[in-house]
Amino acid sequence: MAQRGCACRKAPPAAFRGEGAGGRDQAARQKRGVDFSVRVTFIDSSGVARTIEATAGMSVMEAALAHHIPEVESDCGGSCTCAMCHVIVDEAWFGKFATASKNEASLLSLLEVLKPNSRLSCQLKLSAQMDGLIVHTLDPNAGA
Ligand code: FES
Numbered sequence: 001m002a003q004r005g006c007a008c009r010k011a012p013p014a015a016f017r018g019e020g021a022g023g024r025d026q027a028a029r030q031k032r033g034v035d036f037s038v039r040v041t042f043i044d045s046s047g048v049a050r051t052i053e054a055t056a057g058m059s060v061m062e063a064a065l066a067h068h069i070p071e072v073e074s075d076c077g078g079s080c081t082c083a084m085c086h087v088i089v090d091e092a093w094f095g096k097f098a099t100a101s102k103n104e105a106s107l108l109s110l111l112e113v114l115k116p117n118s119r120l121s122c123q124l125k126l127s128a129q130m131d132g133l134i135v136h137t138l139d140p141n142a143g144a
Contacts, residue, residue, distance in 0.1 A: 036128040045139040060121035071137035078122035090134035
């Protein structure tokens, strides 16, 4: 069956209607809690605060590395085997994360400097609810 009318009269693709990266599609993704900017403040061992914007779904470690935050490192790429991403989560935020897995807790227990709010930042996923998160970083040479 032949189509009537010119093909150029078809509705433009979603991307041109603002429904691709933006528009309804973006609103739907934001509603599901992805594609949100999440502000995270890292306070280093000398008290310097750096606030960055990350994307929900990233780990705190990934956000730190992407923004060259000092005192957060990774040897294992986030597979929870190196503990170089150790951070202290601010008390107001600590309870908002799921508890540490057995693997993370086991790795944390091996650290020389361990605080009640210690976490491995590669295991902390950012979500829209984490906007404003504060974490403290540690001098990697402390306790060495
Ligand atoms: S990056 Fe290696 S344990 Fe977190």
